Amino acid sequence: MSDQTGLTLTLDGASVSFTKGESIFQVAERHGKEIPTLCYDDRLDAFGACRLCIVEVEGARAPVASCTTKAEPGMRVTTRSGALEMHRRVLLELVVSENREVDVDELSGYASQELTTLVDRYDARTGRFEGRISGTSRPDDPNPFILRDYANCISCYRCVRVCAEQEGDYAISIMNRGFDTQITTEFEGHLKESACTFCGQCVQTCPTGALGDIKALRHKAIEKPVEKTRSICPYCGVGCAVDIMTKGDQIVGIQPAMDGPANEGALCVKGQFAFDFVHHPDRLKTPFVRNDHGQLVPTTWEVALDKAAAGLLAAVNEHGRHSLYAVASGRAPNEAGYVMQKFVRAGLGTSYIDNCSRA
Amino acid sequence: MTQTTDELIADALLQPAPLLPLLHRLHERDGYLSEEALRAVSKGLRTPLADLFGTVTFYHHFSREAGGLDALRVCTGPICRLNGAEQLVDALEGSTGMACSGRCDEPIPVLRGGQTLVGLRADALELRETPLPPAPPQGIEECVFAHIRDDDRKQLAGYRRTGGYQALEQAVTSMTPEALLDLIDASGLTGRGGAGFPTGRKWRAVRDASGGPKTVVCNADEGEPGCFKDRALMDHDPHGVLEGMALACIATGASRAFLYLRYEYPETEHVLLRAIEDAEAAGILGDDVFGSGQTVHLHLRRGAGAYICGEETSLLNSLEGKHPFPRNRPPYPVTHGFEGTPTAVNNVETLSSVAPIVLHGAEWYRGLGLGDHAGTKVISLSGDIERPGNYEVPMGLPLRTLLFEWAGGGRKGHEIQAVTMAGLSGGFLAGDDLDVTLDEPSIRSKRSFLGAGGIMVFDETRDMVDVAHSAMEFFAHESCGKCFPCRIGTQRLTERLAGSAGPTEPGAWLDEVADINRTMKETSACGLGHAAPLIAESLVRYFPAAVQNHIAHSSRSTGLDT
Ligand SMILES: Cc1cc2nc3c(=O)[nH]c(=O)nc-3n(C[C@H](O)[C@H](O)[C@H](O)COP(=O)(O)O)c2cc1C
Ligand code: SF4
Ligand code: SF4
Ligand code: SF4
Ligand code: FES
Numbered sequence: 001m002s003d004q005t006g007l008t009l010t011l012d013g014a015s016v017s018f019t020k021g022e023s024i025f026q027v028a029e030r031h032g033k034e035i036p037t038l039c040y041d042d043r044l045d046a047f048g049a050c051r052l053c054i055v056e057v058e059g060a061r062a063p064v065a066s067c068t069t070k071a072e073p074g075m076r077v078t079t080r081s082g083a084l085e086m087h088r089r090v091l092l093e094l095v096v097s098e099n100r101e102v103d104v105d106e107l108s109g110y111a112s113q114e115l116t117t118l119v120d121r122y123d124a125r126t127g128r129f130e131g132r133i134s135g136t137s138r139p140d141d142p143n144p145f146i147l148r149d150y151a152n153c154i155s156c157y158r159c160v161r162v163c164a165e166q167e168g169d170y171a172i173s174i175m176n177r178g179f180d181t182q183i184t185t186e187f188e189g190h191l192k193e194s195a196c197t198f199c200g201q202c203v204q205t206c207p208t209g210a211l212g213d214i215k216a217l218r219h220k221a222i223e224k225p226v227e228k229t230r231s232i233c234p235y236c237g238v239g240c241a242v243d244i245m246t247k248g249d250q251i252v253g254i255q256p257a258m259d260g261p262a263n264e265g266a267l268c269v270k271g272q273f274a275f276d277f278v279h280h281p282d283r284l285k286t287p288f289v290r291n292d293h294g295q296l297v298p299t300t301w302e303v304a305l306d307k308a309a310a311g312l313l314a315a316v317n318e319h320g321r322h323s324l325y326a327v328a329s330g331r332a333p334n335e336a337g338y339v340m341q342k343f344v345r346a347g348l349g350t351s352y353i354d355n356c357s358r359a
Numbered sequence: 360m361t362q363t364t365d366e367l368i369a370d371a372l373l374q375p376a377p378l379l380p381l382l383h384r385l386h387e388r389d390g391y392l393s394e395e396a397l398r399a400v401s402k403g404l405r406t407p408l409a410d411l412f413g414t415v416t417f418y419h420h421f422s423r424e425a426g427g428l429d430a431l432r433v434c435t436g437p438i439c440r441l442n443g444a445e446q447l448v449d450a451l452e453g454s455t456g457m458a459c460s461g462r463c464d465e466p467i468p469v470l471r472g473g474q475t476l477v478g479l480r481a482d483a484l485e486l487r488e489t490p491l492p493p494a495p496p497q498g499i500e501e502c503v504f505a506h507i508r509d510d511d512r513k514q515l516a517g518y519r520r521t522g523g524y525q526a527l528e529q530a531v532t533s534m535t536p537e538a539l540l541d542l543i544d545a546s547g548l549t550g551r552g553g554a555g556f557p558t559g560r561k562w563r564a565v566r567d568a569s570g571g572p573k574t575v576v577c578n579a580d581e582g583e584p585g586c587f588k589d590r591a592l593m594d595h596d597p598h599g600v601l602e603g604m605a606l607a608c609i610a611t612g613a614s615r616a617f618l619y620l621r622y623e624y625p626e627t628e629h630v631l632l633r634a635i636e637d638a639e640a641a642g643i644l645g646d647d648v649f650g651s652g653q654t655v656h657l658h659l660r661r662g663a664g665a666y667i668c669g670e671e672t673s674l675l676n677s678l679e680g681k682h683p684f685p686r687n688r689p690p691y692p693v694t695h696g697f698e699g700t701p702t703a704v705n706n707v708e709t710l711s712s713v714a715p716i717v718l719h720g721a722e723w724y725r726g727l728g729l730g731d732h733a734g735t736k737v738i739s740l741s742g743d744i745e746r747p748g749n750y751e752v753p754m755g756l757p758l759r760t761l762l763f764e765w766a767g768g769g770r771k772g773h774e775i776q777a778v779t780m781a782g783l784s785g786g787f788l789a790g791d792d793l794d795v796t797l798d799e800p801s802i803r804s805k806r807s808f809l810g811a812g813g814i815m816v817f818d819e820t821r822d823m824v825d826v827a828h829s830a831m832e833f834f835a836h837e838s839c840g841k842c843f844p845c846r847i848g849t850q851r852l853t854e855r856l857a858g859s860a861g862p863t864e865p866g867a868w869l870d871e872v873a874d875i876n877r878t879m880k881e882t883s884a885c886g887l888g889h890a891a892p893l894i895a896e897s898l899v900r901y902f903p904a905a906v907q908n909h910i911a912h913s914s915r916s917t918g919l920d921t
Contacts, residue, residue: 038843046687047687048687048841048842048884049841049842049843049884050843051842051844051882051884054881054882062881062882063881065687065884070689086878087877087878087882090874090875090877090878091843091844091878091882094844094847094848094875094878095843095847097847097851098847098850128871129851129861129871129875130860130861131850131851131854131859131860132850132854132860134847154843155840155843155846164407164410170408170410172409173407173409173410173412173413173414173682174413174417174682175412175413176416176417176840177417177665177837177838177839177840178835178837178838178839178840178846178850179835179838179840179846179847179849179850181840181846184409184412184413184416185409186408186409186411186412187394187412195408
């Protein structure tokens with residue numbers, strides 16, 4: 001069987017079709033092969049660092065990295081063999097040996113369980129290859145969002161690449177070389193003094209939790225499962241898809257939806273980290289109205305709505321419907337935003353409605 | 360008058376591949392790379408500051424502390440260690456060690472700013488000319504060294520006296536590029552930088568590649584420990600190198616070429632710049648090569664201390680001002696090289712062979728080798744040997760002939776225990792395996808390779824585990840850090856050879872080392888990671904008793920910084 005392009009190769013003995021430009025990894029993944037990776041993020045240019053994705057190609061001297069090797073017609077590719085699995089296990093044992101710990105809380109970030117999962121799949125917690133651990137953590141960085149725990153870093157450079165390729169910020173880079181490689185900002189400073197916009201992309205692509213979501217990790221101790229609810233970030237008009245993470249009734253964090261059509265896993269600092277207002281103790285729980293002395297005093301919904309309606313009507317009657325302008329809060333639920341615009345457009349008969357991120 | 364940073368940036372932007380020269384000029388002006396200078400460079404070259412900072416830290420010799428440029432650097436490479444380099448570091452205040460700096464046939468080199476001193480003691484350091492290659496035995500014909508000992512060979516006039524630049528003139532006036540390519544193909548010339556790829560095929564691929572402009576790069580990074588042949592060629596026969604570069608340009612259709620020179624050869628930079636200037640002034644290089652209307656512009660670029668920048672794709676990234684990680688291949692440089700253009704990267708020795716081949720013919724060159732082997736190979740010989748130096752041998756010469764007949768054998772009263780091949784990259788040969796001949800098939804059959812032709816000799820007084828440890832330390836230090844097997848593997852092998860971490864039970868130790876070796880060889884992303892395990896592998900193969908002894912006697916404490 002072949003598609004209209006007519007390109008085929010042999011994958012684990014079966015003839016499969018592919019399109020020009022696809023990597024062996026992409027072809028294999030489409031055909032349900034579970035090739036392990038650590039440096040791969042399908043949104044980024046293939047990099048070829050971890051070498052876990054090696055496959056055998058007939059005629060090649062040694063295994064090739066499937067992520068960086070383009071599929072060619074007639075190739076005969078093997079994705080699993082005794083030798084490949086042996087190399088993968090050794091590679092994982094080596095990686096385990098360079099980190100302070102392998103198990104990190106799932107609240108650390110979207111991809112944070114990748115290393116643990118692979119290490120378990122390959123039964124690689126053998127304690128072999130012990131020696132110095134790599135990476136120096138930066139507990140001195142006072143930023144409230146991103147944990148920089150590089151003693152758990154495996155130098156996959158996904159963070160650096162996502163910051164450059166996806167976010168376009170180039171805030172972080174690779175310092176030194178070899179085993180002394182270290183993720184850094186310019187002049188080894190803190191993220192706040194760098195070009196970082198705290199979008200959190202690096203946190204979400206980190207496969208080890210070396211970069212962690214500090215705000216989510218505050219809720220590590222709550223002993224309830226994490227549930228994810230798909231939603232759309234309310235802050236602006238882009239419409240980034242997010243998964244809101246909750247433990248019981250507590251919102252514990254936000255993760256970008258990698259399959260969000262508008263954002264493909266990207267968020268900005270607000271969508272990513274600005275959710276504390278939901279459970280904030282200062283949050284208003286009853287309506288307030290001004291008394292005769294101009295002071296705000298708590299009241300009931302009934303009184304408040306009557307007062308608001310009277311004020312709006314008075315303004316419309318005196319100055320016309322276009323004298324009103326409404327601004328919906330980005331912190332209100334999307335549903336409230338919808339009702340708000342409906343009220344302004346249909347109820348008041350004006351299109352003067354905007355959102356706080358633009359107004 | 361010293362130029363301002365902005366003036367230097369403006370100057371640099373007029374040239375291709377501006378980052379390295381700009382950084383060098385700031386480094387030399389200020390004695391280090393200040394934060395202020397890097398901020399200005401980032402702005403001027405529109406390169407993100409974090410990237411620029413990270414890239415600067417990749418290079419060993421860029422200093423970011425005031426006075427850093429002039430701090431002494433002492434070669435602590437494998438041969439200099441035998442000569443007491445570590446004691447010299449202790450004796451010279453404020454000095455630090457550096458990887459083999461390509462003078463293994465001399466006393467210990469010490470780099471001071473733009474000068475190289477040599478000596479064995481702190482109070483006896485001197486400037487010295489690069490040694491000329493020892494004369495070959497009677498009846499041996501050379502190719503690249505044929506005229507290197509002639510008076511005045513360094514100067515343009517001296518070079519021309521014995522046929523210099525005639526090959527280039529011939530190529531641009533009476534040959535087609537096609538004929539030149541056919542000639543190089545027929546000569547059997549293969550790369551002398553390590554990988555041994557047929558030069559004619561490489562050039563033809565560049566010529567045939569679509570897109571342009573095309574580029575030639577002369578790889579003069581010579582970072583392999585125990586290799587110092589390219590320095591001899593450039594210092595004593597610079598025009599021979601330039602002529603080879605120009606011929607490569609004519610053959611491939613390139614009008615520009617870069618020479619990427621390792622940082623540790625500061626004097627060579629002056630020799631080459633002078634030679635380029637003279638050849639341009641004489642109308643030999645430049646816009647109108649020998650009146651043919653063809654253009655060949657040569658640009659000199661200096662590295663900043665990174666062995667991996669000798670790997671051709673890492674070199675290209677370095678030239679482009681990018682982080683010098685090797686690139687993934689394919690695509691290869693012949694189609695996607697410098698700034699994505701078709702590029703021929705060739706070693707100094709390879710290029711130096713081209714003019715003699717054009718002058719004397721393909722058959723002549725082939726005939727210089729023994730048996731089926733074409734041509735010659737320069738071997739840099741150092742260590743426990745009576746007459747160290749560069750020897751241009753016929754391909755296929757028995758190793759023992761070189762060691763004992765040409766170079767006088769081991770030190771008096773001592774026996775040669777082992778030699779390295781390909782500098783350090785080929786690991787050790789010892790015992791009966793010293794019976795190889797100097798050509799790839801013979802040496803590869805012993806699980807090693809000839810590569811760039813550095814051979815270091817160790818006699819029975821040397822502790823081979825210690826030699827292997829310092830070799831592995833070199834690879835760990837120079838691993839770029841891109842791929843997992845090499846980044847972690849070189850570190851773990853170093854620790855095991857130091858005895859600072861790893862199993863105490865011999866079986867487990869050997870298992871771990873064998874597993875790392877195998878996975879590095881098969882899965883690393885570039886040649887450094889493929890080659891580094893050969894040191895550990897050959898140590899275990901030839902010196903099992905010494906290894907057992909090492910495992911039994913090393914004291915372990917994990918976490919040691921080794
Ligand atoms: C780690 C590493 C270091 C290398 N260093 C050098 C070098 O210093 N000089 C050199 O000519 N080739 C070096 N090479 C080989 C180059 O990648 C390339 O093959 C060579 O420059 C091609 O030129 P040739 O075909 O003339 O040999 C190195 C390769 C590796 C893997
Ligand atoms: S938070 Fe965003 S901008 Fe900051 S380093 Fe991470 S990816 Fe780059
Ligand atoms: S911090 Fe995470 S994403 Fe970045 S290199 Fe380290 S392990 Fe990879
Ligand atoms: S093998 Fe070593 S030097 Fe080569 S890419 Fe991998 S880490 Fe870098
Ligand atoms: S996924 Fe291919 S090397 Fe990491």
